Amino acid sequence: MALTQLQMAPEQDRRLSLLLDRQQEGNLSAPERSELQTLMQIYQEDLLRKATALSEAVNRGLIEPLTSEPN
Secondary structure, eight states: OGGGGOOOOHHHHHHHHHHHHHHHHTOOOHHHHHHHHHHHHHHHHHHHHHHHHHHHHHHTTSSOOOOOOOO
């Protein structure tokens, strides 16, 4: 259940946002590009672990399935 609440560490999240902004502006140095790639990988892996945990929790009946509102 703990993994269903997984979030990137606040300092990593702030740094990721900053680097994404700098990338958008076209102002990333080579070391920053490498750092951005690393942070994006961490973000994606955490997102996958969280999604897997949510799916497993729903399958076990520990939480209700997510529903979407009709448009």
